[in-house]
Amino acid sequence: MTNFSFSKLEDRENTMSAKWDKKSDIFGNENILPMWVADSDWQTAPSVKKALQKRAEAGIFGYSFADQSIYEAVENWLKRRFDLEIERDWLLFDTGVVPAINFTLKAITRENDAVIIQPPVYRPFFGAVKNNNCHLIKNQLLKEDNHYRMDLNSLKRDIERAEDKGQKVRAMILCSPHNPVGRVWQQEELVELLRLLKNKGIYLLSDEIHSDLIYPEYQHTPVLKLLLKQEEFNDYRQKVVSFMAASKTFNIAGLHTSYTIIESEKIRRQYQKAKDGFGTGNSPFGLLALRAAYNEGEDWLEAQMKYLAANYNFLNEFLKNDLPEIKAVASEGTYLVWLDCSGLGFKTDEKLIEFMNKKAEVGLNPGRWFGDAGSMHMRLNLACPRQRLKDGLERIKAAVESYL
Ligand SMILES: Cc1ncc(COP(=O)(O)O)c(C=O)c1O
CATH class of the missing domain: 3.40.640.10 (Type I PLP-dependent aspartate aminotransferase-like (Major domain))
Known part of the structure; x- marks a missing residue:
């Protein structure tokens, strides 16, 4: 199987990326690490990129x-x-x-x-x-x-x-x-x-x-x-x-x-x-x-799923060992993880959101975005290089240690 690079830290800023170029508008903080909207922080399959390049050449x-x-x-x-x-x-x-x-x-x-x-x-x-x-x-x-x-x-x-x-x-x-x-x-x-x-x-x-x-x-x-x-x-x-x-x-x-x-x-x-x-x-x-x-693109997809599964395992280990206040709901598919944050002890969703945006500086989807049933939850997108995932989790851990 070809080696695909899911761990490369792509720079998505200034690409009109909804995820990366709207930090202030959406989270009120230019320093957040965006881990929200459902797209991935790596390049598409090489076959897709090649087909698009060829079509672009036609002009x-x-x-x-x-x-x-x-x-x-x-x-x-x-x-x-x-x-x-x-x-x-x-x-x-x-x-x-x-x-x-x-x-x-x-x-x-x-x-x-x-x-x-x-x-x-x-x-x-x-x-x-x-x-x-x-x-x-x-x-x-x-x-x-x-x-x-x-x-x-x-x-x-x-x-x-x-x-x-x-x-x-x-x-x-x-x-x-x-x-x-x-x-x-x-x-x-x-x-x-x-x-x-x-x-x-x-x-x-x-x-x-x-x-x-x-x-x-x-x-x-x-x-x-x-x-x-x-x-x-x-x-x-x-x-x-x-x-x-x-x-x-x-x-x-x-x-x-x-x-x-x-x-x-x-x-x-x-x-x-x-x-x-x-x-x-x-x-x-x-x-x-x-x-x-x-x-x-099937080879690429198989490789991507392996990378995502490893990211999901990494997240679970991290939460278990370093951030037990947050629980990831058992995930069977999608690269989106539903985090139960009730263990952090916030009285309102607004406080939880403010904590993530301003103290931890990670951009997650607030659970309430998915209806009232999402209260005290946040959604995290783990379709990113493991180093970035680790950075996001460490930001939350550090904020928990400093502020809670
Ligand atoms: C369940 C679900 N449906 C639809 C969409 C968006 O679909 P589209 O961009 O094709 O409108 C998303 C994107 O996150 C989704 O999670």
């Missing part, structure tokens, strides 16, 4: 579309990685998972419908529901022994309560794998959820953007694969939309390209109509990066 950057080679790259990837076979018609290209979720809700909901999410969860899910004038049903995840699971009993009750209020519970947005709690949902958990949604006739929007960032002992199962495998779901497949991308996996989020899988011809039509007039064409760079990543 003409007019409007583009996904040709058959892009469809093939995605189909082959899904088959190879997940044993998931889709038909070409089901595949649509978008500028991102967040806009695609918004368009899907626009396509299927009516005003005053209710939409389920599972906090603590990626904040734009809340926004997508609000953008479409729907009510939020917050089916909070349960935390047990430092590990989260779904609470389907309370979900049933939440659905019934909304129905009693006269709301139509139209859809659920699932985060699989889950950002920020790092769960890679097991097949049994997904099947139980799918049965409940099917019985209630609720659409499922499955955000699987982190599906390739899985730690070695775990396996991601696309909901569509489960649905295709089990006859009981034949009809329900018509109510399911899946969202994926190479953006997190290959550190190409700035190229704004994702894909949406919709089997139902009717929803596909409604979806295209919802996109009408929004100017949602893809950039040639995003499409070519996706193709190069999927066709030639």
Whole structure:
């Protein structure tokens, strides 16, 4: 296997990086070490960089579309990685998972419908529901022994309560794998959820953007694969939309390209109509990066996952030995780690955030960004060279020793 360099300290400052060039705006402190937004501090796969360089050389950057080679790259990837076979018609290209979720809700909901999410969860899910004038049903995840699971009993009750209020519970947005709690949902958990949604006739929007960032002992199962495998779901497949991308996996989020899988011809039509007039064409760079990543980037991805797993182990050891006040929630995938900071003893989230920003000088996502269920937590991104991760953890340790 080729040697890739994940430990090189890349200088990302003055590159218009949302993560590195907005320290003052976001954290009120130019000296923070940014460990927040979900991109990586290393270069993408060499095959991706080469494809982009070649395209840049052409010097003409007019409007583009996904040709058959892009469809093939995605189909082959899904088959190879997940044993998931889709038909070409089901595949649509978008500028991102967040806009695609918004368009899907626009396509299927009516005003005053209710939409389920599972906090603590990626904040734009809340926004997508609000953008479409729907009510939020917050089916909070349960935390047990430092590990989260779904609470389907309370979900049933939440659905019934909304129905009693006269709301139509139209859809659920699932985060699989889950950002920020790092769960890679097991097949049994997904099947139980799918049965409940099917019985209630609720659409499922499955955000699987982190599906390739899985730690070695775990396996991601696309909901569509489960649905295709089990006859009981034949009809329900018509109510399911899946969202994926190479953006997190290959550190190409700035190229704004994702894909949406919709089997139902009717929803596909409604979806295209919802996109009408929004100017949602893809950039040639995003499409070519996706193709190069999927066709030639698998070695790089394997090496990246090894590096990430070692970072995650390093973090756990550090917390255990040097910072026992903070606990990392057991992570199965994604490079985002959910830190339980309640052991630091702050009375309010504001105090915890101020401590991290001003005293420790690390830029983390506050837990409350993921809903009230995220109180007293922070999210840390460990897709960075180990030396930088160590620097961030040592900053927190030193601040704990000095101030607490
Ligand atoms: C669960 C989840 N969905 C979507 C996104 C963003 O997707 P995009 O940049 O394709 O809109 C992120 C980014 O962190 C994410 O974690």
